[in-house]
Amino acid sequence: MGNLELIKETMSSIEIAELTGKPHNDIMKAIRVMEPAWEKVQQGKFSLMFKIRELPNGGHKEEPYYELTKTECLYVATKFNDEARAKLILRWEQLEKERRNGNFQVPSSFKEALLLAAHQQEEIENQQKQIEANKPKVLFAEAVSTSQRCCLVSELAKIIPQNGVTIGQNRLFAWMRKNGYLCNKGQCYNQPTQKAMELGLFEIKKTTITKPDGDIIVTTTSKVTGKGQIYFVNKFIGKED
Template sequence: MKDLSVIKETMSSIEIAELTGKMHKHVLEAIRVMEPSWEKVAGTKFRLGTYKDANQQDRPCYELTKTECLYVATKFNDEARAKLILRWEQLEKEKRNGNFQVPGSFKEALLLAAHQQEEIENQQKQIEANKPKVLFAEAVSTSQRSCLISELAKIISQNGVTIGQNRLFEWMRKNGFLCNKGASYNQPTQKAMELGLFEIKKTTITKSTGDIIVTTTSKVTGKGQIYFVNKFIGKESCHG
């Protein structure tokens, strides 16, 4: 049983991208290219709004009616267009058959309440599942604390991509963030330092013989932690 009030009259460009298997930026591009012709004939612009990404940054998205969706879909291939048409047909069927039904008995009332509670719990679980990445970015952005690469590996794993210290070192060397040979082995490259991803900590140790040893430790800055976590959870292109 569905309440008519929850059946939407529009579809967002994000939903269109997920439904058709396209990247959201490509859907946005198609909409923007086709909007002038639509405005000329229909006399209205497409409804432009925003949504929050994982880092709580505002990003653009559109809300389109069925007619607007099918107009934009003429830019898509046959398969994507078919998926969009079938989805709208499904939504309209739900709307036709989705009138809220008043429970006819105490048993039906209990079943309806249980179903609604399950939907609420599922929504809450999804919200909780999305929290770690957002909280991580907020916490690090307000902190100046740097961490060791071994700690970064644990942070990345906590955000959904399992990786150990050795594999992370190897990935960083392969992708040009750490030097891969010579006296500077496993130290940040010039590129990584210029991006502000690392800082170098030098420690002086005086041995019993009087000899002085200087050790160098590479630490990942707060900015670097956000950068690498975003790399591994797919918010930026992650090579290697």
Template sequence: MDKFLTVSQIKPREAKPKERKERSYSEPIKINDDGLVSARELHEFLEVGRDFTTWIKGRIIKYDFDENIDFIIIESFHQNGGKGGRPEKDYVITIDMAKELSMVENNAKGKQARKYFIQVEKAWNSPEMIMKRALEFANKQVESLKLESKEHMKLIEEQKPKVVFADAVSTSKTSILVGELAKILKQNGIDVGAVRLFTWLRDNGYLIKRKGTDWNMPTQRSMEQGLFEIKESTHLNGDGVNVTTKTPKVTGKGQQYFINKFLNKED
């Protein structure tokens, strides 16, 4: 039987009004499903002539019991004549510790309790009980994995549109206008129009903010990052003069970059 205790094993009890109860020989002291015993209940059963706190502290010191190995201290509540409860300490102990405490009491009750704990240990370590605990543990693990899987699948479903969208863009070889990028973002839940997107790109150093012939052109940094390219075209104006115009276009890499940036910003 595992001798080490964890807080998760402990189930705080509510102490009942103090009254003498005759327990049957077959189950003189309650043992929980983790094989742990209330020292207060053991003290009551052993009919020790001292108060509980003095008794348990003395036994711990004399027989060198270790906290978190042989016992854990918890708080329970003692009912006080219907006027509410007051907290009191209990010591939740292992069967090994319970056996030793019973033996050193050196009375008939102690012998009865020790025999009982030995019987419980034998039953606990029987092949049937070992298999039962193994199945219970396996069932808990299966339920836990089902829950984790369900939560994981929910997250995948929530993220799927964003992941598929970003992955599709990453393979794009076509450069698009900033206004087209704004439309794609809007279709995917990011409400930003072309004007606001241009403003954001300028404010964050991707497009030139300074008024002039280079206004709204990609900065040196964004060009080096491969986020933009400049599309040049020529046409005749009303006076019959050839005019060259420059338009910033977002590359496939730039589309993925800005989409990821905005999606993460939304999250």
């Protein structure tokens, strides 16, 4: 295609971290926190990608990162401090200036224009294929991001549907009882079974409440551990170990 070059239209969260001097994990957390509002307004999520990092033992690890448009970058930057936000804005201005000054060459013929259009369409299709292929990984990564704390079954019921697996709170409770993760009768109804506890999928929190008349009530709350969140997400997306 000669000297024709595609314009760089996105910036990765890795580049943003390097530019602003912030840890990449902090940038990822900021993006995840802001994504629900963006999805509600724009009817679409940010583009989550994965890169392969080689490990010292010879293995490899998939690490998530985001590819953001200029508009998405500036939206996320509203959470940054003034200095970091200024660096990001100036970097986008620099990229646009470089583009205007010749980094992007205008097609000199109809044939070159067609080739450029075909190349751009191919890039878009390849990116879409990667997004589709990564859907289960997206959900898995989101589950891992929540695994630092335990959550209620009702919260897990909100995590699972985020990437296409439809299930509500009541159906999830019923599924867990049917498959032997929660007790289905008696005083232990909806509490973890011995099997689930041995697998480390749940923890039980007991709260003591003293009533005005002096009576003491002990309430039991079942919470899904970080390991349990990943376990159940993998169950529903078909990525069991």
